[in-house]
Amino acid sequence: MSELVINQIQANVPKAWNPSLETKIIRAKNAEIWDENEKRYLDYVGGYAVLNTGHVHPKVIERVKKQLDNFTHSCFAYAPHQNAVEVCTELNSRYPIEGETKTFLVNSGAEAVENAVKIARYYTGKQHIVAFKGGFHGRTYMAMGLTGKENPYKKGFGPFPDFISHSEFPYNYRDISDDEAINMFQEHLEKIGSSNIAAILIEIQLGEGGYIPASEYFLKKIKNIAHQNNILLIFDEVQTGFGRTGEMFGANTINVSPDIATLAKGIAGGFPLAAVIGKSEIMDAIHDAGIGSTFGASPVSCAAALGVLDAFDEENILESVKRHSQIMNDFLNVLKNEHDFIGDVRGYGTMIGVEIVSNLESKSPSKDKAMKIISNARDAGLLLVNCGLEGNVIRFMGPLTTPDNQVVEAMEIFKESVKSI
Numbered sequence: 492m493s494e495l496v497i498n499q500i501q502a503n504v505p506k507a508w509n510p511s512l513e514t515k516i517i518r519a520k521n522a523e524i525w526d527e528n529e530k531r532y533l534d535y536v537g538g539y540a541v542l543n544t545g546h547v548h549p550k551v552i553e554r555v556k557k558q559l560d561n562f563t564h565s566c567f568a569y570a571p572h573q574n575a576v577e578v579c580t581e582l583n584s585r586y587p588i589e590g591e592t593k594t595f596l597v598n599s600g601a602e603a604v605e606n607a608v609k610i611a612r613y614y615t616g617k618q619h620i621v622a623f624k625g626g627f628h629g630r631t632y633m634a635m636g637l638t639g640k641e642n643p644y645k646k647g648f649g650p651f652p653d654f655i656s657h658s659e660f661p662y663n664y665r666d667i668s669d670d671e672a673i674n675m676f677q678e679h680l681e682k683i684g685s686s687n688i689a690a691i692l693i694e695i696q697l698g699e700g701g702y703i704p705a706s707e708y709f710l711k712k713i714k715n716i717a718h719q720n721n722i723l724l725i726f727d728e729v730q731t732g733f734g735r736t737g738e739m740f741g742a743n744t745i746n747v748s749p750d751i752a753t754l755a756k757g758i759a760g761g762f763p764l765a766a767v768i769g770k771s772e773i774m775d776a777i778h779d780a781g782i783g784s785t786f787g788a789s790p791v792s793c794a795a796a797l798g799v800l801d802a803f804d805e806e807n808i809l810e811s812v813k814r815h816s817q818i819m820n821d822f823l824n825v826l827k828n829e830h831d832f833i834g835d836v837r838g839y840g841t842m843i844g845v846e847i848v849s850n851l852e853s854k855s856p857s858k859d860k861a862m863k864i865i866s867n868a869r870d871a872g873l874l875l876v877n878c879g880l881e882g883n884v885i886r887f888m889g890p891l892t893t894p895d896n897q898v899v900e901a902m903e904i905f906k907e908s909v910k911s912i
């Protein structure tokens with residue numbers, strides 16, 4: 492990035508929001524982006540797991556352009572429009588919650604989580620929400636409180652809303668087995684008193700928390716315990732949703748259905764849109780105008796979401812995810828066997844995390860090595876970011892529409908980046 496642009500950024504945006512990439516993006520297509528110097532990158536950051544259908548997907552752009560010719564905004568609660576109704580109808584028919592469901596549209600993942608919690612508290616008449624260590628749910632106050640990763644998300648921002656607590660998430664690589672996490676969860680419920688708990692909020696695979704998948708076994712147990720105690724189960728599918736885990740939703744992948752789910756990120760191909768889907772009985776419990784949003788259900792974002800669904804319906808994207816997942820896992824596991832600082836390769840679908848450690852014996856997290864690999868990859872044209880409580884997990888969040896040869900190219904660049912640290 493030129494000195495002038497860096498100075499302009501530093502003078503005009505808060506330090507905490509200064510971008511990681513020191514070059515400006517000027518153009519993008521599917522999984523490729525080009526910077527101001529015409530350097531090309533493979534985008535495995537994907538706008539932070541947003542560009543599931545890639546940059547400027549033609550079906551998304553076509554729908555959006557058509558909508559822009561008609562009108563750009565209408566507050567749905569006052570003047571409804573067809574795009575939002577179609578998005579809600581589609582999500583109700585596609586998301587695997589048992590029985591009739593209803594969908595409410597908002598703008599961001601955090602807002603979806605806020606609303607899911609509002610609705611769960613209202614419906615159950617109870618207050619407490621149990622979330623999980625390592626979970627990330629957004630940056631608004633309730634969502635931040637629910638987030639189970641202190642630094643950087645919560646540090647210095649407290650106090651947080653009352654009646655939130657965190658239980659242990661299973662982490663096989665670090666010896667927290669499913670059964671241990673279930674025992675700790677049960678003890679946690681006993682301590683709080685299940686009659687006070689409105690809902691359990693959980694990611695099917697931790698995102699920010701280190702790309703750690705929860706198993707079908709674990710989530711089934713959690714669901715059973717929740718239902719035995721009249722507690723609602725909320726899946727935060729903001730990151731796992733829309734194809735990333737190999738099925739349309741994480742709930743399909745692990746064969747467990749929640750009472751409420753939140754979606755955002757990839758659902759509208761880069762336009763801001765989020766959704767809360769829940770059993771009709773729960774969603775309809777709220778009094779008139781008790782939930783709402785000025786910009787939620789933007790007709791433009793909803794048009795984009797319909798374009799994303801067109802792409803999923805017509806382009807075999809889920810097949811590509813399964814193929815890419817195989818290519819990536821094969822490749823990364825070979826790499827793991829070659830380097831004693833690659834501790835673990837894991838995750839559903841293409842949502843793969845590579846855990847970097849000092850060595851296999853100590854398993855001591857090595858953020859330094861992870862950042863060096865990421866930096867090597869960036870220089871060689873592959874964009875990646877880290878995650879995890881210790882920042883030592885490298886994650887892959889590229890478009891699901893990436894051509895196979897570019898998936899292989901990304902793996903080759905990663906291999907060289909690992910080799911040269």
Ligand SMILES: Cc1ncc(COP(=O)(O)O)c(C=O)c1O
Binds near residue numbers: 604727
């Ligand atoms: C699982 C999960 N929930 C919620 C959020 C918050 O979404 P947003 O940044 O759109 O508010 C994120 C964002 O990374 C997320 O990964």
